[in-house]
Amino acid sequence: MKKIYLSICFLLLFGSLIYVQAEYDKNQKKVPNPEPFVPTAAVIKAADLGLHNAAADIAWLAAIQYFGGGQSRTFEKLDDYLFLAADLDEKFAYPYAFGVLVLPGVKSTDEGIEIAKLGIERNIPDYRIPYYLATTYHVEKEDKKNAALYFDLAAKTPGAPAGIKKVAANYGARPDLRSQTRDIWQGIYDTTKDDLVKEKALNYIDHFDILTALENIAKAYKDRVGNYPADVDELVNKGILKEAPNDPFGFQYKFNQENGRAEIK
């Protein structure tokens, strides 16, 4: 009998423990996460017993968790984490490449460019760094001169895939900026192993494909009706489209009445 009482007491205690933990977790969700403190590489190097590479990996994993875990709304420390990983292990290529591709998305384009240039200065033999830097110059800065320079550098980096070399060779040759940009993202999509980057590249590819498809439909519409549709809703209302396309960035489109180009509303 005593054993049964003791077992019940134990189960009650254990149940209470789980309840307290669950309540704590619920409460924690309401508390906004403060931005983390990211130490400098010099501090870590003085304390890591020479295990700089392992420390760099931990900084890298922390950066991924910080970026993907939704701990922050502003991601203001993302560049600090990436610089920390790159400074602890200078040969670790991916923080440079990832940084230049992702930081512009969190309003830190200049920091992204800075980290990629640091990687190039340190002679990291990874084509992704100049290729992603060129992409950022092309997309974010609309700086074709620098974009061409870094595409060329990416193509010359040992181990650069054929697709990347093709994009570099064709850069500037295509009159249409959109198809040029789509090719660049296609190059990233085809070569990256990183799911996060793959998803970002696919979003851009889908976005450009939607634009092109909508423009083709608008052109056919004009041939039939005599003018371009005002927006996508008009195409849906007239039964030409079943529904508005689901843009990966959530954009809605209207049509330029002069040339039929799809534009963001």
Added chain:
Amino acid sequence: MKNILTIAKNTFRETIRDRILYGILGFAILFLLSTVFFGSISLGEDTKVIKDLGLAGIYIFSLIIAVFLGSQLIHKELEKRTIYIILSKPVSTAQFILGKYLGLLSSLVINIAFMAIIYLAVVKFVGNQIDYLALWAFLLNILELSVFVALTILFSSFTAPLAGTIYAILILYIGHSLELLRKAAEKSGDLVKYLVEALYYLFPNLEKFNIRNFIVYGTPPTVAQIIYPALYSVLLTLILLWLANLCLKKRDL
């Protein structure tokens, strides 16, 4: 020589039977296996992360084992008064120290070999490659441990286990920070520079045993990267054991 080997054999048996060892080894295995998880969330950098964390884990856990087993090695003999029985026989303190050192080091080598097998299996499983270069990192890890074991024996010959552990860990930290200290002192005045330079040669410089950061990127070590640390380890171990012998002799045994 026979006396040394007998003490070494007994020390080896004693350390290998220690339950603390199995606890630490259990955590080490868990850590080495968990590197697969850390690799999987690293956005395509699996092999690098597994190698970095795996090599670092083996180093840290081998140090922990050395600290737990080494700090009490001499103290236990003094506390249980078994040292009096040993030294009453035709065994010198030098033979006693050397036997203890060899026994503990061989126990650590077995532990490192065990962790290394798990590490190599994990790298083979995830990266589909046998990380032969890591064997150099393990060798230098053992050479560094040789110095560390001699250091813990030295401290345990004249101080309490806890104090000895703290001193050994402090020297370990200093030993890995000397390069940084030297670089920082380059900008200072002459006096500081000479002082740091003196410390640089006085304290054990342990950063030369760290080639993990090269190995992970597939860079094989040069002959000098192996020979000099090996010589340094042998010489420093001899000095530390000699000092431990002097300390033990000075005690009222």
